[in-house]
Amino acid sequence: MSLIDLSGVGESRLALLNKLNIYSIGDLLSHFPKKYEDRQRCRPLKDLLGDSDEQYPVEVKVLGYDYFYANKKKVLKVVVTDGFLRANLICFNRDFMKNVLEEGKEYIVFGDFQYRYGEVQATRFDFVPKGSAGESLNFMRIVPIYPLTEGITQNFMRQIIFEALTSTRFGESLPESIIKKRQLMSKRESFREIHFPKDHKTLEKAIYRLKYYELFELECNVALKKHYFTHHKERKYKDNPAGLVSQLIQSLPFKLTSGQKDALREIKEDLLSQNTMYRMIQGDVGCGKTVVAILAMLTVIESGYQTALMVPTEVLAKQHYQTLSGWLNPLSIRVELLTGGVKTSKRKEILETIKDGSAQIIVGTHALFSEDVKYHELGLIVIDEQHKFGVQERIQLIEKGEALDILVMTATPIPRSLSLTVYGDLELTVIREKPRRSIEIYSHIVSSDEKRKAMYQFMDKEIDKGRQGFVVCPLIEESEKIDLNSTMSVFEAIKSQLPNRNTALLHGRHSPQEKEDIMAAYLNGEYDILISTTVIEVGVDISNASFMVVENADRFGLSQLHQLRGRIGRGNYHSHCFFCIDHNLSEDGKSRLKALMSHNDGFALAEEDLKIRGPGEFLGNRQSGLDSLKLANLITDEPILLKAKEDAFQILRVDPKFELPENQMLAKTIYKRFEDEYRLYLTS
Ligand code: ADP
Ligand code: MG
Secondary structure (H helix, E strand, O other), X not given: OOHHHOOOOOHHHHHHHHHOOOOOHXXXXXXXXXXXXXXXXXXXXXXXXXXXXXXXXXXXXXXXXXXXXXXXXXXXXXXXXXXXXXXXXXEOOOOOHHHHOOOOOEEEEEEOOEEEOOEEEEOOEEEEEHHHHHHXXXXXXXXXXXXXXXXXXXXXHHHHHHHHHHHOOOOOOOOHHHHHHHOOOOHHHHHHHHHOOOOHHHHHHHHHHHHHHHHHHHHHHHHHHHHHHOOEOOOOOOOOOOOHHHHHHHHOOOOOOHHHHHHHHHHHHHHHOOEOOEEEEEEOOOOOHHHHHHHHHHHXXXXXXXXXEEOOOHHHHHHHHHHHHHHHXXXXXXXXXXXXXXXXXXXXXXXXXXXXXXXXEEEEOHHHHOOOOXXXXXXXXXXXXOOOOOHHHHHHHHOOOOOOEEEEEEOOOOOHHHHOOOOOOOEEEEEOOOOOOOOOEEEEEEOOHHHHHHHHHHHHHHHHOOOEEEEEOOOOOOOHHHHHHHHHHHHHHHHHHOOOOOEEEEOOOOOHHHHHHHHHHHHOOOOOEEEEOHHHHOOOOOOXXXXXXXOOHHHOOHHHHHHHXXXXXXXXXXXXXXXXXXXXXXXXXXXHHHHHHHOOOHHHHHHXXXXXXXXXXXXXXXXXXXXXXXXXXXXXXXXXXXXXXXXXXXXXXXXXXXXXXXXXXXXXXXXXXXXXXXXXXXXX
């Protein structure tokens, strides 16, 4: 059956349905009500006239007709009574209602009754002859109110959905065992009930079942992904208590925090197990993830395998290379740097050391996984600051070795709801504490010209002391030109306010190489101030930077602002972050900045951010599968999510390929829904 077979649906209505994203009967059935009106019981007119917004149907009898003039036009009033009060039904441009609502007959009316112009009246109303109210889809029941488009009425939508419901055969897609265990409503009943509920309780059960299913599908995908990416590994790592790991720990100028120790313990367990590791360390900027990664790498190196550390930019690669070399050369470990910027002859040399295994740690950008890079025996890959790391990249990496162990590190806190879904196939280690530091980062809001002036003076003084700083402008994606203009004008402003300072400008039109060069020069102290769009967000340590100015701070996401702020205060200097805002800030902008001033905890901020922006935008992509959620809300429905997750993983544990008879229906729907992704897995 297709839409066109429904009564009343022809070409023109079909086009209107398409406008509502309804292309099939299935889409129609999933066009859920946005709300309901309880029209189960009639009440007297007087109950409708108070302050309450509640609406009820009323039973009335038509007494006669009357007219009044509005804008020189004659308007019909149908005079009715419920036996106690009189009311008028106002029929603008609907003179024909005189023939529809017949004198002396009884009707059930649902309308916007109010006391106006010295009478009780309704201007918008639905009605049905009293005798046929029982069969109506619009009366004597809880009535669905649908999202509509012009040309489609509620009444019509109700009719076609009702018809579709009665003529559809619903095959149950959930295994019987789950329905029993969670006491879920059947698929068939839940679809019926969500559109035409018997009562409030069954409606609730229907919504629960449908939400559960949405989340269950999502979690099946997560469980499958996890299954495909977990491999048995032949490699065995040694557990050597007196080895490199403890040697490095002893040589460190600080003690590991307990969060770092916990992370290390979990990583070690993964590494020593017979399955490949796929773990993410999530920890706010400055919590000390690098040293954890290094210690993980040492475990692997000690057993004779290579490790690679991949980062998103060349500058960051160089920085990590220096840190690692400084710590590991004393332990006679060979670290190499491989980026796109390495010259051909040098590159050849490095490739040779990677191939013969003498390079033990290779630090680099994506270049680490170019075609011509051959590893001797790669065991572990660490990926830093890459939380938007996709399936495609993962497959590329995995091809560089046998059943590789993967460790991902990110400072972008992933809210719990997303770690359960989009990132649900990762094991997660969260480092909550930061090493105690003696320096502070102060946040300021700059909202007036005087404050701005004071800010420039402050910057000048800091530069006098030998410090550096950043000025960050929002990236305006729609227009590179506006982007350039706005950064240029900020540049001009700084030039005129601080004429004797060396200022560099970094914008979207610079090539990646130019960006790297400017960053490197800045790192080298050649500039006092670096003005840029958000490219500095990612991981680079500039320990000499003590101030940051964020222009149009309200244009940034909350997590992003926090990340930016984390770029300063990395050295031994107290640091200051200035958030510049317009005088007339939006409500959203206000609540973001308020959160920012009151929390310095990236996790709390990420949760706030998710609430303000919603998961789609938070992730910055649409392919997360989350946009398929029509009813379920990841934050408020977390209890359902947890159950769905438990069930999905349990099924996959028992039946990883959906081969049992009771999982057949599931196999069909899940594979179909995530077809593209599975093609990737299955060919990998
Ligand atoms: P992030 O987690 O942001 O990548 P880093 O690994 O760059 O943080 O660490 C930030 C700074 O803190 C580095 O200078 C590092 O040497 C230092 N550090 C790491 N762990 C500790 C610790 N346990 N105590 C003191 N300082 C530490
Ligand atoms: Mg880092």
